[in-house]
Amino acid sequence: MTALLWTGEEMARAMEARPIHEPPAAVSGISIDSRTLKPGDAFFAIKGDRFDGHDYATAAAAAGASVLVVSEARLPALGRMTVPIMVVDEVLLGLARLGIAARERTKGQIIAVTGSAGKTTTKEALRLVLAASGKVHASAASFNNHWGVPLTLARMPADTDFGVFEIGMNHPGEIEPLVKLVRPHIAIITLIAAAHLGFFKDLDEIAHAKAEIFSGVVKGGHALLNRDDARYKLLHKLAGQAGVSHIHGFGAHDRAEVRLLNAKYLDDASLVTAKVFDEEVTARIGVPGRHMVQNALAVLGAAKLAGADMGKACEALSTLQAEKGRGQRHRLKVGGGVFTLIDESYNANPTSMESALDLLASAPLGDGGRRIAVLGDMLELGDHSRELHMKLAGPVRASGIDRLFLAGVEIKVLADAVVNEMDCEYEETADGLAGRLIASARPGDVFMVKSSNGIGFSRIVKAFLDKYPHAEA
Ligand SMILES: Nc1ncnc2c1ncn2[C@@H]1O[C@H](COP(=O)(O)OP(=O)(O)OP(=O)(O)O)[C@@H](O)[C@H]1O
Numbered sequence: 358m359t360a361l362l363w364t365g366e367e368m369a370r371a372m373e374a375r376p377i378h379e380p381p382a383a384v385s386g387i388s389i390d391s392r393t394l395k396p397g398d399a400f401f402a403i404k405g406d407r408f409d410g411h412d413y414a415t416a417a418a419a420a421g422a423s424v425l426v427v428s429e430a431r432l433p434a435l436g437r438m439t440v441p442i443m444v445v446d447e448v449l450l451g452l453a454r455l456g457i458a459a460r461e462r463t464k465g466q467i468i469a470v471t472g473s474a475g476k477t478t479t480k481e482a483l484r485l486v487l488a489a490s491g492k493v494h495a496s497a498a499s500f501n502n503h504w505g506v507p508l509t510l511a512r513m514p515a516d517t518d519f520g521v522f523e524i525g526m527n528h529p530g531e532i533e534p535l536v537k538l539v540r541p542h543i544a545i546i547t548l549i550a551a552a553h554l555g556f557f558k559d560l561d562e563i564a565h566a567k568a569e570i571f572s573g574v575v576k577g578g579h580a581l582l583n584r585d586d587a588r589y590k591l592l593h594k595l596a597g598q599a600g601v602s603h604i605h606g607f608g609a610h611d612r613a614e615v616r617l618l619n620a621k622y623l624d625d626a627s628l629v630t631a632k633v634f635d636e637e638v639t640a641r642i643g644v645p646g647r648h649m650v651q652n653a654l655a656v657l658g659a660a661k662l663a664g665a666d667m668g669k670a671c672e673a674l675s676t677l678q679a680e681k682g683r684g685q686r687h688r689l690k691v692g693g694g695v696f697t698l699i700d701e702s703y704n705a706n707p708t709s710m711e712s713a714l715d716l717l718a719s720a721p722l723g724d725g726g727r728r729i730a731v732l733g734d735m736l737e738l739g740d741h742s743r744e745l746h747m748k749l750a751g752p753v754r755a756s757g758i759d760r761l762f763l764a765g766v767e768i769k770v771l772a773d774a775v776v777n778e779m780d781c782e783y784e785e786t787a788d789g790l791a792g793r794l795i796a797s798a799r800p801g802d803v804f805m806v807k808s809s810n811g812i813g814f815s816r817i818v819k820a821f822l823d824k825y826p827h828a829e830a
C-alpha cells in the first residue's frame with residue numbers, strides 16, 4: 358500500500374479545483390517532473406522557464422500519475438484522457454493553495470532558513486538532528502524559490518513533527534510571499550554576504566531582503582540571527598519591527614543566546630561546547646570548518662526552540678556529512694599514494710570562498726603534498742564583481758597555498774594581482790584548465806575546487822573522479 362499524502366477530495370477542495378472524472382482515493386506524492394514521477398503521485402503541470410509541464414501530461418499519465426493538475430487555459434489542448442484531472446485557474450496557484458492546506462493541518466514545529474550562504478547545509482543538518490526526535494519533512498535539494506517552497510509544503514505529510522524549509526531569493530520581494538505560505542515558528546538567517554550583490558545596492562539592502570522572512574513568523578514565534586554578523590543589529594531591529602516576539606543570536610559573541618564557549622577545529626570534525634539558551638552542551642560536528650560550527654549553533658538553537666531532545670541532537674551532529682559540491686571530500690589514489698579533493702563546486706560568493714580557503718589552509722597534507730586552490734568566477738555580483746574578485750587576494754595569501762589554478766572571465770583580475778607572488782595558472786574556461794590541473798595531482802596533495810555552479814567546475818570534479826580511483830577508507 359502506498360502512503361497517503363492527500364485524498365483526491367481534500368486536494369480538489371484545497372485547490373478550488375474542478376475535477377474531471379472521479380478524484381483518486383489516495384495521492385501518495387507530488388511531482389512536477391514526469392521523468393521522476395512515481396506511480397500514485399499527483400502531477401502538477403507547472404510552467405517553468407524552459408518547459409511547460411502541460412506538454413508532459415501524457416507522459417505523466419503513462420508513468421502512473423494518480424491525477425493531473427492542469428490549467429483551464431491548457432485543458433482543451435490535452436485531448437481526451439482517462440486519468441483523473443483537476444482543473445485550476447493557474448497550476449502554481451493550485452500548488453500554493455495545497456501548500457497552505459498542508460500548513461494548516463500540521464501540528465509540527467516549522468522552521469524556515471534563509472541567508473546568503475549555508476541554507477542547504479543548515480537545512481540538511483536540521484533534517485538529521487531533528488530526525489532523532491520525530492518525523493521530519495524538509496525541502497529537497499535547494500528547492501527554495503517560487504515553486505520549490507509551495508512544492509515542499511504541499512509534500513508535507515499530515516503527521517510531520519518538524520518541517521524544515523529553505524527559502525532563497527535573488528531579488529527584493531521574493532521571500533515575503535513564500536514565508537507567508539510557510540508561516541514558521543522559527544526563522545533562521547544564517548548570515549548576510551555579497552551573494553547576488555549584482556541585484557542589490559549594498560549589503561544593507563540584502564539584509565532588508567532577507568529580513569522579509571520575519572513577516573511570516575507566527576505570533577509568539579522566534580528569530581535566530583547570526584550574532585557575529587556585521588548586520589546583526591540591523592536584522593534585530595527589522596525583526597522587532599516585523600513583530601517577532603523572541604529574537605535570539607547565535608555565535609561566539611558573549612551576548613549570544615546560543616553561544617559558542619569553546620571550539621576545537623580538527624581535520625575532519627570540530628569539537629564544540631556551547632550554551633544553548635540555559636543548557637550547556639558538547640558536540641562533535643562531523644564536518645570540519647568554522648562555518649560548519651556557525652551553522653551547527655543555529656541548528657542547536659532551533660532544535661532547542663522546537664522542543665527536540667538535545668542529547669540526541671548533539672549525537673546526531675557527529676554523523677553529519679558534507680554534501681556533494683559543498684565540502685565533500687574524496688581520497689583518491691595517485692602514483693602509489695593518496696591525495697585529497699575537496700569539492701566545493703556547487704556555489705561561491707566572497708564569504709563562502711573565504712570559509713573554503715580556510716578549510717584548505719587547515720586540511721592535513723600528506724608527505725611532500727601541496728595545498729592547491731582551484732577557484733572560478735563568483736557570479737551575479739554585478740558592478741561589484743571586479744572589486745570582489747580582486748579582494749580574494751587577501752584570503753588567498755592568508756591560506757598559505759602552494760599553487761593556484763584559476764578559471765573564468767571575472768577572476769582574471771585575481772590572477773593578475775597574484776601572478777608575481779605565487780605559482781598561479783589561469784585559463785578562461787574550466788574545460789581549458791582541466792587537463793593540466795588534473796594531471797598535476799601528486800601523493801599528499803590537497804585540492805580545493807570552488808566556484809559558482811555556472812562555471813562548470815563540477816566537470817573538473819567529475820574528471821578527477823573519473824581519472825583517479827577512490828582509496829579505501
Ligand atoms: N555559515 C557559513 N558561512 C560561510 N560559508 C558557508 C557557511 N555555510 C556554508 N558555507 C559555504 O557555502 C557553500 C554553499 O552552501 P549551501 O549550499 O548550504 O548554501 P545555500 O545558501 O543553500 O546556497 P544556494 O543559495 O545556492 O541554495 C558551501 O559549500 C560552503 O562553502
Ligand SMILES: [Mg+2]
Pocket residue numbers: 476477478498499501523
Ligand atoms: Mg541551497
